[in-house]
Amino acid sequence: GAGVSQSPSNKVTEKGKDVELRCDPISGHTALYWYRQSLGQGLEFLIYFQGNSAPDKSGLPSDRFSAERTGGSVSTLTIQRTQQEDSAVYLCASSSRQGHTEAFFGQGTRLTVV
Amino acid sequence: AQSVTQLGSHVSVSEGALVLLRCNYSSSVPPYLFWYVQYPNQGLQLLLKYTTGATLVKGINGFEAEFKKSETSFHLTKPSAHMSDAAEYFCAVRNNFNKFYFGSGTKLNVKP
Numbered sequence: 485g486a487g488v489s490q491s492p493s494n495k496v497t498e499k500g501k502d503v504e505l506r507c508d509p510i511s512g513h514t515a516l517y518w519y520r521q522s523l524g525q526g527l528e529f530l531i532y533f534q535g536n537s538a539p540d541k542s543g544l545p546s547d548r549f550s551a552e553r554t555g556g557s558v559s560t561l562t563i564q565r566t567q568q569e570d571s572a573v574y575l576c577a578s579s580s581r582q583g584h585t586e587a588f589f590g591q592g593t594r595l596t597v598v
Numbered sequence: 599a600q601s602v603t604q605l606g607s608h609v610s611v612s613e614g615a616l617v618l619l620r621c622n623y624s625s626s627v628p629p630y631l632f633w634y635v636q637y638p639n640q641g642l643q644l645l646l647k648y649t650t651g652a653t654l655v656k657g658i659n660g661f662e663a664e665f666k667k668s669e670t671s672f673h674l675t676k677p678s679a680h681m682s683d684a685a686e687y688f689c690a691v692r693n694n695f696n697k698f699y700f701g702s703g704t705k706l707n708v709k710p
Contacts, residue, residue: 488641526700526701526702527688532697534696540697579698581696584630586644587690587692588644590641
Protein backbone atom coordinates (compact mmCIF):
# COMPACT_ATOMS: atom_id res chain seq x y z
CA GLY A 485 0.00 0.00 0.00
CA ALA A 486 0.90 3.66 -0.10
CA GLY A 487 1.60 3.91 3.60
CA VAL A 488 1.65 1.97 6.83
CA SER A 489 -1.86 0.97 7.78
CA GLN A 490 -2.95 0.12 11.30
CA SER A 491 -6.24 -1.27 12.47
CA PRO A 492 -8.34 -0.64 14.35
CA SER A 493 -7.71 3.06 14.80
CA ASN A 494 -9.46 2.96 18.17
CA LYS A 495 -10.15 0.07 20.48
CA VAL A 496 -11.96 0.08 23.79
CA THR A 497 -11.79 -3.15 25.71
CA GLU A 498 -12.65 -4.43 29.14
CA LYS A 499 -9.94 -5.24 31.60
CA GLY A 500 -8.93 -8.89 31.31
CA LYS A 501 -9.89 -9.28 27.66
CA ASP A 502 -7.40 -10.05 24.88
CA VAL A 503 -6.83 -7.64 22.00
CA GLU A 504 -5.14 -7.89 18.64
CA LEU A 505 -3.65 -4.91 16.86
CA ARG A 506 -2.79 -5.14 13.22
CA CYS A 507 -0.09 -3.46 11.16
CA ASP A 508 0.18 -3.58 7.39
CA PRO A 509 3.58 -2.17 6.39
CA ILE A 510 4.63 -0.54 3.17
CA SER A 511 5.06 -3.16 0.48
CA GLY A 512 8.65 -4.37 0.24
CA HIS A 513 9.72 -3.06 3.62
CA THR A 514 11.56 -5.82 5.44
CA ALA A 515 11.83 -4.10 8.81
CA LEU A 516 8.82 -3.55 11.04
CA TYR A 517 8.67 -1.91 14.45
CA TRP A 518 6.12 -1.60 17.23
CA TYR A 519 6.22 1.29 19.68
CA ARG A 520 3.95 2.33 22.51
CA GLN A 521 3.16 5.91 23.40
CA SER A 522 1.44 6.49 26.68
CA LEU A 523 -0.28 9.78 27.47
CA GLY A 524 2.32 12.52 27.62
CA GLN A 525 5.16 10.09 27.17
CA GLY A 526 7.69 9.50 24.45
CA LEU A 527 8.06 6.44 22.28
CA GLU A 528 8.61 3.15 24.04
CA PHE A 529 10.18 0.49 21.83
CA LEU A 530 8.39 -2.85 21.96
CA ILE A 531 9.68 -5.14 19.24
CA TYR A 532 11.49 -5.15 15.91
CA PHE A 533 11.05 -7.59 13.03
CA GLN A 534 13.42 -8.24 10.17
CA GLY A 535 11.40 -10.33 7.78
CA ASN A 536 9.42 -12.79 9.88
CA SER A 537 11.94 -13.05 12.69
CA ALA A 538 12.22 -10.77 15.69
CA PRO A 539 15.88 -10.18 16.51
CA ASP A 540 14.92 -7.71 19.21
CA LYS A 541 11.89 -8.16 21.41
CA SER A 542 13.50 -6.63 24.44
CA GLY A 543 10.87 -3.95 24.82
CA LEU A 544 7.85 -6.19 25.36
CA PRO A 545 6.73 -5.21 28.87
CA SER A 546 5.53 -8.61 30.01
CA ASP A 547 4.65 -12.07 28.80
CA ARG A 548 1.11 -10.83 28.18
CA PHE A 549 2.50 -9.11 25.10
CA SER A 550 3.40 -11.00 21.95
CA ALA A 551 3.79 -10.22 18.29
CA GLU A 552 4.15 -12.10 15.09
CA ARG A 553 4.74 -11.34 11.48
CA THR A 554 3.78 -13.59 8.63
CA GLY A 555 4.88 -13.61 5.01
CA GLY A 556 7.28 -10.79 5.73
CA SER A 557 4.32 -8.46 5.68
CA VAL A 558 1.43 -8.05 8.11
CA SER A 559 2.18 -8.03 11.82
CA THR A 560 -0.12 -8.58 14.76
CA LEU A 561 0.53 -7.37 18.29
CA THR A 562 -1.47 -9.32 20.84
CA ILE A 563 -2.08 -8.25 24.40
CA GLN A 564 -3.58 -10.88 26.66
CA ARG A 565 -5.54 -10.19 29.82
CA THR A 566 -5.39 -6.44 29.27
CA GLN A 567 -4.76 -4.13 32.19
CA GLN A 568 -5.55 -0.45 32.55
CA GLU A 569 -1.87 0.42 32.31
CA ASP A 570 -1.90 -1.02 28.79
CA SER A 571 -3.97 1.97 27.66
CA ALA A 572 -1.84 3.85 25.15
CA VAL A 573 -1.37 4.53 21.47
CA TYR A 574 0.40 1.69 19.73
CA LEU A 575 2.41 2.81 16.74
CA CYS A 576 3.75 0.64 13.98
CA ALA A 577 6.51 1.64 11.57
CA SER A 578 8.27 0.01 8.68
CA SER A 579 11.46 0.66 6.79
CA SER A 580 13.55 -0.81 4.05
CA ARG A 581 16.74 -2.67 4.80
CA GLN A 582 18.95 0.19 3.66
CA GLY A 583 20.41 1.98 6.64
CA HIS A 584 19.93 5.50 5.39
CA THR A 585 16.19 5.23 4.98
CA GLU A 586 13.72 6.42 7.52
CA ALA A 587 10.97 4.61 9.31
CA PHE A 588 7.46 5.28 8.06
CA PHE A 589 4.80 5.37 10.73
CA GLY A 590 1.16 4.42 10.74
CA GLN A 591 -1.49 6.54 12.42
CA GLY A 592 -1.55 4.31 15.44
CA THR A 593 -4.14 2.36 17.38
CA ARG A 594 -5.50 4.06 20.47
CA LEU A 595 -6.21 1.36 23.04
CA THR A 596 -8.35 2.13 26.04
CA VAL A 597 -8.79 -0.49 28.73
CA VAL A 598 -11.79 0.15 30.97
CA ALA B 599 24.00 0.56 23.16
CA GLN B 600 23.00 3.77 21.54
CA SER B 601 20.87 6.47 23.09
CA VAL B 602 19.30 9.75 22.18
CA THR B 603 18.89 12.66 24.57
CA GLN B 604 16.56 15.56 23.92
CA LEU B 605 17.14 18.44 26.28
CA GLY B 606 13.90 20.07 27.35
CA SER B 607 10.64 18.17 27.30
CA HIS B 608 8.80 21.47 26.69
CA VAL B 609 9.98 24.49 24.73
CA SER B 610 7.95 27.66 24.34
CA VAL B 611 8.71 30.39 21.82
CA SER B 612 6.89 33.40 20.47
CA GLU B 613 5.63 33.44 16.93
CA GLY B 614 8.43 34.70 14.69
CA ALA B 615 11.18 33.75 17.12
CA LEU B 616 13.97 31.26 16.55
CA VAL B 617 13.20 27.63 17.28
CA LEU B 618 16.03 25.50 18.69
CA LEU B 619 15.38 21.93 19.76
CA ARG B 620 18.38 20.04 21.09
CA CYS B 621 19.37 16.48 20.40
CA ASN B 622 22.49 14.61 21.46
CA TYR B 623 23.23 10.99 20.66
CA SER B 624 25.69 8.38 21.70
CA SER B 625 27.07 6.21 18.97
CA SER B 626 30.29 4.39 18.37
CA VAL B 627 29.90 4.62 14.61
CA PRO B 628 28.68 7.37 12.30
CA PRO B 629 24.94 7.22 12.70
CA TYR B 630 21.94 7.92 10.59
CA LEU B 631 20.01 10.72 12.26
CA PHE B 632 16.40 11.78 11.92
CA TRP B 633 13.93 14.34 13.18
CA TYR B 634 10.24 13.52 13.24
CA VAL B 635 7.24 15.69 14.05
CA GLN B 636 3.99 14.50 15.60
CA TYR B 637 0.89 16.64 15.44
CA PRO B 638 -1.92 15.88 17.90
CA ASN B 639 -3.63 12.54 17.32
CA GLN B 640 -1.42 11.72 14.36
CA GLY B 641 1.49 9.43 13.64
CA LEU B 642 5.06 10.56 13.23
CA GLN B 643 6.12 12.37 10.08
CA LEU B 644 9.69 12.74 8.88
CA LEU B 645 11.03 16.29 9.01
CA LEU B 646 14.56 15.65 7.84
CA LYS B 647 17.42 13.17 7.97
CA TYR B 648 21.17 13.04 7.91
CA THR B 649 22.89 10.11 6.26
CA THR B 650 26.15 11.19 4.66
CA GLY B 651 27.54 14.24 2.95
CA ALA B 652 26.60 17.78 3.86
CA THR B 653 26.25 18.21 7.59
CA LEU B 654 23.58 20.90 7.31
CA VAL B 655 20.34 19.25 6.35
CA LYS B 656 17.22 21.05 5.24
CA GLY B 657 13.79 19.61 5.77
CA ILE B 658 10.17 20.43 5.33
CA ASN B 659 8.39 23.50 6.71
CA GLY B 660 11.61 25.53 6.91
CA PHE B 661 13.34 23.33 9.46
CA GLU B 662 16.99 22.41 9.29
CA ALA B 663 19.49 20.54 11.43
CA GLU B 664 23.24 20.37 11.62
CA PHE B 665 25.18 17.21 12.31
CA LYS B 666 28.17 17.97 14.53
CA LYS B 667 30.22 14.86 15.02
CA SER B 668 32.59 16.44 17.53
CA GLU B 669 29.66 17.39 19.73
CA THR B 670 27.56 14.29 18.93
CA SER B 671 24.68 16.66 18.32
CA PHE B 672 21.93 17.08 15.77
CA HIS B 673 19.99 20.14 16.88
CA LEU B 674 16.87 21.21 15.00
CA THR B 675 16.33 24.87 14.14
CA LYS B 676 13.89 27.13 12.37
CA PRO B 677 14.57 30.86 11.98
CA SER B 678 11.00 32.00 12.54
CA ALA B 679 8.36 30.02 14.39
CA HIS B 680 4.83 29.77 13.10
CA MET B 681 1.75 28.83 15.07
CA SER B 682 1.40 25.71 12.93
CA ASP B 683 4.78 24.47 14.22
CA ALA B 684 3.24 23.62 17.59
CA ALA B 685 3.72 19.87 17.88
CA GLU B 686 5.95 17.27 19.46
CA TYR B 687 9.35 16.65 17.93
CA PHE B 688 11.39 13.48 18.17
CA CYS B 689 15.04 12.94 17.38
CA ALA B 690 16.07 9.44 16.32
CA VAL B 691 19.19 7.42 15.51
CA ARG B 692 19.29 4.34 13.34
CA ASN B 693 22.09 1.89 13.98
CA ASN B 694 23.76 -0.56 11.66
CA PHE B 695 21.32 -3.27 12.71
CA ASN B 696 18.32 -1.26 11.51
CA LYS B 697 17.04 -0.44 14.97
CA PHE B 698 15.75 3.06 15.63
CA TYR B 699 16.38 4.76 18.95
CA PHE B 700 14.11 7.69 19.76
CA GLY B 701 14.53 10.52 22.17
CA SER B 702 11.83 11.25 24.71
CA GLY B 703 10.42 14.08 22.61
CA THR B 704 10.14 17.86 22.93
CA LYS B 705 6.78 19.59 22.87
CA LEU B 706 6.98 22.92 21.12
CA ASN B 707 4.51 25.60 22.10
CA VAL B 708 4.25 28.72 19.95
CA LYS B 709 2.80 31.82 21.58
CA PRO B 710 1.02 34.45 19.54
